[in-house]
Amino acid sequence: MRDITDPRMLRAMAHPVRLRLINELGLHGPATATQLADRIGESAANCSWHLRQLAKFGFIEEAEGGVGRNRPWRWVPMGNRWGGADEPPELMQAGSELNATLLAQELAARNRWDEQRQTDDTTWRHAAFSVQNVNWLTADELKALEDELVAVLTRHNGRITDPASRPAGSRPVRMVGWAHPEPEPTPRPPSPEA
Template sequence: MEPGEREGEGADAAAGAAETADPERLKALSHPLRRKILRRLAAHGPATSTTIGEALGENTGTTSYHLRQLEKYGFVEEIPERSAGRERWWRPTRGPRDVRMPAAGSLAAADRPVLAEVLRLGHAEDMALLSRLPEEYERDREWARLSRGFTHMTREGLAEFFEGYLRLLREHGFGPEDAPPDARPVHLRLFTLPADED
């Protein structure tokens, strides 16, 4: 997911983080077109349902409906000063940019499939990005950077490392409306897996 937010998983949301534990809010993120709309707004800044529809190959009625659903659950907001008549301008909601998925055990059994679908969609998006890495790395190493790591950590140390990574994103990142002219939208991913299960 890339709605102009940093997505993380974990039950311990840090200060400034917002956990998406509401099942209805999770359902809003489980629709592929809504995720594309969020990524579009995060990468290219404010847009109307018409301009988003043109960019994504969808009709305006469809994108308008999904924008209203995203607004209902707090992921996007209208920009009243830019909207006029029937033309409404949208942007990612301002506020916490670190949105965390709940632990599966914190959800009712009936809501866990929704979380699984959100994570499945995110995994598919991540795999599509990963498949682009060799070509992008060859084209422009200044923007396509990579690192592979291996170390031993304690549970507490790993949690601290993760929070430090998110602090660096907040320190060095910009939203689409406040980015300097030489900034580009950049996909960033961090995941950790225990190696003793290999």
């Protein structure tokens, strides 16, 4: 797990095209800028530029087997963590921008699932789920819950980089979770008496 402490790295990843490129390389393996352009609906030149920006910060790297414009890129399989409790304001702002972009893309993917789920396999329709909950926790309990959820959500991460370990019939499954305390209520000024 890499702790990102440079706001430039967060901003490099926060671009929607770059996140789609990382996603494509992570899910489907090495590809050239031209192949990625076809998959995500962007120009090859634009994809090439964004790939170089991602490579500059170590999110992706050149894969073997290519030359010139036909060089493939691959995702560097490393988890990234940001958003520590005592981070400087510039890092906090860059992290907020990245979080907003990530969540927008995840919500769009969730909405796409809603649009097409009735045509998907019945087994997958029954397996997919959404859950929402509000509970009363201490900060220590919330941290323990994070540790448990991360362990569950990352249990099968080895399958991302090792296609041979994927069971027959498996598909990529998107999982998103966040937990935050409700803001403290703002006291209301007393009502003026009439």
